[in-house]
Amino acid sequence: MDSKKVKTRLKKYWEGKSNLNEENELKSHFLHAPDGADPDHEYFTYLNKKSTQNPLDDQFDDEILKLIDKNKQSRKLKNNVIKYWYVAASLALVISVSIIFKDKFIKVNKVENVVEMDTYKDPDKAFEETKRALLLLSSKLNQSSVYAAQFSKFEEHQNNLKQN
Numbered sequence: 001m002d003s004k005k006v007k008t009r010l011k012k013y014w015e016g017k018s019n020l021n022e023e024n025e026l027k028s029h030f031l032h033a034p035d036g037a038d039p040d041h042e043y044f045t046y047l048n049k050k051s052t053q054n055p056l057d058d059q060f061d062d063e064i065l066k067l068i069d070k071n072k073q074s075r076k077l078k079n080n081v082i083k084y085w086y087v088a089a090s091l092a093l094v095i096s097v098s099i100i101f102k103d104k105f106i107k108v109n110k111v112e113n114v115v116e117m118d119t120y121k122d123p124d125k126a127f128e129e130t131k132r133a134l135l136l137l138s139s140k141l142n143q144s145s146v147y148a149a150q151f152s153k154f155e156e157h158q159n160n161l162k163q164n
Contacts, residue, residue, distance in 0.1 A: 010040060027051075 009026055012018040018026075030044035120126035 006026070006029060009018060009022050013023060013026060027044050027048050030041050031048050033041060120129065
């Protein structure tokens with residue numbers, strides 16, 4: 001094969017546009033070409049050498065098929081485990097929702113013990129006792145207003161310092 005034809009076929013080969021016949025012609029050309037004549041010579045001689053060797057035998061096929069079968073079995077186990085997790089999660093969800101909303105679904109009459117008894121039988125005595133309790137509360141509230149006045153003085157002085 002002449003050098004122009006080899007160059008055009010190499011260009012097509014490296015661009016990925018060559019067909020199988022052209023690739024075989026290139027391999028046979030470089031098989032018969034002298035060493036070092038072309039930079040691609042070593043590549044094509046390597047391809048020729050590897051195409052004649054058959055490193056894989058029937059044992060390799062058997063091992064690959066066994067690995068594929070193991071992979072299928074492990075996937076089945078994983079799928080079963082995932083299905084059980086989905087069932088467990090859905091049951092947990094149903095149980096938790098039923099616990100939360102049980103009062104709405106199941107009506108239970110709750111009896112509350114309400115004591116409806118007055119402390120004092122005499123209304124005037126009850127009024128006096130209430131009046132006394134309210135006066136005690138107001139006196140305690142009045143004492144806290146003294147402290148509030150001190151806070152307002154503190155705030156005034158603080159504002160004066162900020163302005164200066």
